[in-house]
Amino acid sequence: MKAIRKKQSWKLIFLLGPFLVTAGLTVGLVSGKWGITPLALLIPGIAIIATWLIWQIKVTNWWGKRSTQAGTNALLATLAVLVILGLINFLGSRYYWRTDLTETKLFSLAPQTQELLKKLPEPVKVLIFDVTQNSQDRDLLENYRRQSDKFKFEYIDPQTSYGIAKQFGVKEPGEVYLENNQIRKLVQVVNPRDRLSETRITNRLQQIISGKTTKVYFLQGHGEYQLTAGENAISQAVQSLNEKNFVTEPLNLAEKGKIPEDANVVVVASAKRALLDSEVKLLQDYLNGGGNVLLMIDPDTEPKLDPLLNEWGVKLDNRLVVDATGNETLGPAVPIVTQYGNHPITEKFGNGISFYRLARSIEIIPVNGVQATPLLITKPFPNSWAESDQKSEKLEFNEGKDRKGPLNLGVALTRKVSTTTPIPPATSTPTPTPTPTPTTNKESRLVVIGNSDFATDRFFQQQLNGDVFLNSVTWLNQQDQQPLSIRPKELKNRRINLSSAQVILLRLSSLLVLPFLGFLSAGLLWWQRR
Known part of the structure; x- marks a missing residue:
């Protein structure tokens, strides 16, 4: 009886050791200070545990017992698992791998x-x-x-x-x-x-690190879209440019008589009436001096830009582009584009959708010094063609009159131009002598799209329409270091609209049919095994 009591007293003394160690660690970790109090608890606790281990090993042959060896193995296995889990968490916090399985990459940054x-x-x-x-x-x-x-x-x-x-x-x-x-x-x-x-966040981040603004002028005076909200407006496109640190202003060449020197890009958004010859000449000179122009020209309009387009090898086809596979909502006169050219404007589009209501196709004619890249490509024939008889109630392909697809609805062009900068003569000489003017090579850029409706407020936010416009202006600005890509994805509506009959059927099947099938299967299994 005395031996048992002595053994129990030793156990109580040993339990005091872990208690003191735990109390010391708690005080130190919570307070963040390892002063006298934590040490006064830790040192006696560690001493008690060490004394107990020595006594167990030398006096009771504790290490040779089977129970001790089994407990030690279990302790080591537990410690090994904890170490492995700790290493996994450590590596996971330093080196992570994430994947987004949603259709629109909803949880990934653009x-x-x-x-x-x-x-x-x-x-x-x-x-x-x-x-x-x-x-x-x-x-x-x-x-x-x-x-x-x-x-x-x-x-x-x-x-x-x-x-x-x-x-x-x-x-x-x-x-x-x-x-x-x-x-x-x-x-x-x-x-x-x-x-x-x-x-x-991304637009503000781009603004704050660039530290500069870019001027985009929209040509006015020929029936172009208005820049403020209203009917037939491109206010959302203008607002999006402003958010990307572009400064937008209207430009009336007939009144101003010149293109401002700070113009980075000039946009002609659906001129309904012909430009004056002097205005066309100003646009030509602007491009020849290294400028950048976006032309969005609808069918059944004649802005009289042929002299400019001919220099770049662009020919407008006034026939209406037909999409025979167009859905019932859009109709055949709204070609849907899922194929894009290999170009910075469209390189991140993949097989995304953009559509162009009432569009004309564009032919590319090779011109020395001009590099042309198709941007927007329609489906091949017989899914798309250019229709010449636009008044016909039934759109059918007519051999010899219509043009087979695939058709180009947009094209991006570049051309190297040489500009000279005059050097003022030296003031020390009594008679100024002619001074050479250094020549610098610049690149002029032009984007032509046979439709403008895609950039209006009605369609700008749908699918990739807005991205086509924004990326075109950004590329024309010749800031290729600026990332050109799809804007962040928005959550799609995945709700299922059920009729009253479908709701009743769903309830009956879940509350009656499925439980009945479960009981029936269980009954059949019991019948076979009885």
């Missing part, structure tokens, strides 16, 4: 965003002045951070951090700012209905 983040020249930071941290917004910001260690983000409570909020001029909770080298830009204001947008 290629435009990824390329921009990889080329960040210096650190940038997103500051969200909000008390609550929305999980959806935080996941988006984490995706940005994974792409570049130069991207940081921080949530700030505007009430507790009033000084920082005042520096940024925060007026209401939910404001999101982007900061880089003391430059601060408001990205958006988040709320329960309007969450953080990848499009807005």
Whole structure:
């Protein structure tokens, strides 16, 4: 009886050791300080455990027992599993691999965003002045951070951090700012209905690191689309350019008499009436001097741009492009394009969809010094053709009159041009002598699309229509280092609309039919085994 009591007292003394060690570790980890109190608990605890182990090994032959060896093996196996799990978590935090299996890559950043983040020249930071941290917004910001260690983000409570909020001029909770080298830009204001947008973050990021703006002029005075919201407007296209750090202005050549020197791109969006010969000459001179022009020309319009187009080897076909496979909603006069040329404007489109209501095809004629690349290609014949009889109620291909597909609806062209810059004569000589003018080689760019309706407010946000326009202007701006790609994907509506009869059928099948089949199968199995 005494031996048993002595053995139990030793167990109690041993349990005191782990208790003291646990208490010491807890105090040290929670307080963050390893002072007298944690050490006063850890040292006696470790001493008790060491004494107990020595006594067990030398006095009781504890190590030679089968139970000790089995327990030791179990302990080592447990420690090995914990070490393996720790290594897996460590490697997972350092080296991660993620894949997005959704159809539209909903949980992945757009290629435009990824390329921009990889080329960040210096650190940038997103500051969200909000008390609550929305999980959806935080996941988006984490995706940005994974792409570049130069991207940081921080949530700030505007009430507790009033000084920082005042520096940024925060007026209401939910404001999101982007900061880089003391430059601060408001990205958006988040709320329960309007969450953080990848499009807005990327556009602001592109603006803040570029530090410059680009001028895009829209030709006016010939029935072109208006730039502000209204009927037959391209206000959404203009707004999207402004968000990408472009400055847009109207241009009336008849009044101004010249193309401004700061014009990076000139856009002619569906001129319904003919341009004056002097206006065409100004556009030609602008291109010959290294300018960039986007022409969107609809069928049944004659802007009188043939002198310019002939220099570039472009011929407009006034026949209407027909898509025999067009769906019932769009109709045959709206060709659907899923094939694109190998060009920076369309290189990331894949087999995405863009469509062009009432379009004309474009023929490319080889011209020395001009490099032409088709952009928008229709389906091959008999799925598409150019129809000459546009008044016929039934569209049918007529051999000899109509033109077989595939047809080009858009083309991108480049040409090397030489420009001279005069050098002012030296003032030291009494009579100025002629000075040579150095010649520099520049590249002039032209994009011609046989349709303009795709860029209007009615169709700009649908499928890839807006991307065709935005990427065309960006490429014309000759900023090829700027990523050209599809904008971030939006969540598609996957709801299934069921009729009343279908709802009743679904309920009956789930509540009656399926349980009955289960019981029937169980009964058959029991009958066979009895």
